[in-house]
Amino acid sequence: MKLVFLALLIFISSPDETIKIKDPWVRISAEGQSTALFMKIENNSDVADTLYKAECDFAGRVEIHETYQKDDMMGMREVPFVVIPAKSTFELKPRSHHIMVIKLKKDIKKGSQEEFTLHFKRAGKITIKAKADEMQMNKMEHKH
C-alpha cells in the first residue's frame, strides 16, 4: 500500500515532460562577446506551447533571435517568442532562430556545460545544460 502511494506521489510530482529539449549546444565564445544557444524543442502534447524567455547567469542579456536573409546579406533581429505547434519539433539552429546570449561574463570554452533556463507558457520553467561546441559545418546543407 505504501509503495502504491509512493508511486502515485512520484507520478503526480514528476515534471511535465510534454516539452522535451534535445541536443542543446552553445557556440564557444569569449568573455565580453556574444554567442548563441541552439536546440530542438519537442512538443509531445496536443496543444501548442510558446517559448517566451531564456535566462542564464553568465551573460548581460539573453534574447530570442532569428537570423534572416535579405538578398545576399544576412542579419538578425529579436523576436518576442517562438511557438512550438502540438505534436511537432521546432529547431533553433544556425542561420535561423537561436537564443542570443549577449555580453558574456566568462569564456565559453569547447566542451564546457552551460546552464540555461527556458520559460514556456504551458510547460513552465525548464533548466537545461548545453555543451559548448563549434559549428559542425559538414552537417549543414551546402546547396544554395
Place this chain on the structure above:
Amino acid sequence: MKKNSIKYLVLVVVILNLLMISGCYEHFPLKQDISRTQNEFFNQDSNKVKFPELTKGKITLMAMVYTHCPDICPMTTHNMQLIESKLTKDDLEKVRFVVITFDPNRDTPEVLKKFAEIRDIDFSRWSFLSGDERNTKEVMLKFDIKAVPADSSYDVKGNLSYYIVHTDRLSLIDQNGLLRKNYVGSIADVDEVVNDIKYLLE
C-alpha cells in the same frame, strides 16, 4: 557547295577555339586585381600592417566579420578553420587566412585576438585586422562587401548595442593578388574551397 564547306569549317574552328579559351578560364569566375592599392590595418597584436601586401605571394582566404555576430560570422570563421584542417602542411606554407572586421569601433585588436584565441587559431597563418573607417570602407568596396547597422538597443547601463546586416562572404585570392572566387561564407562547401586552393597550388 565547296564555298559552303569552307565556311562551315571556319565556323567549327572558331567555335572550337572559343571553347578552348573559355576552358582555360572557367575554373574561376573572377580575375580581379586587388593588389594595386593597399590599406592599413592593425593586426591582433596591434602591429600596423598593409593588406593585401601582408599575404603577398601566398594564396589568401579572406572574410569580413564582426565579433558581436553570434551566428553567421563564427560559422564563416569556423569554415576557414575546417579548410585549414583539410590542407597538408606543405599546402599551408603557401596559404594565409585573413579576417577583417567591418565593425572596427567595437572590434579592437584586443577583441579580435580574444575572438581568435578562444577558437585556438594559429596566428602564424592567420591575421585578424581592424582599421579606421576609411581603410575598412575601401576594402569593403574592393570586395563588394556591404555592412549596414540595423536593430539597436540600449542596455540597463545605457550602452548602445547594435547588430549589422552584412554580406556573407569568403573570398579566395591567388598568389598574384587576383581575387578569383567568392563563396557564401557561412555555408561554403569546404571541399570546394579546398579543391580550389589545391588547383591554385598546382
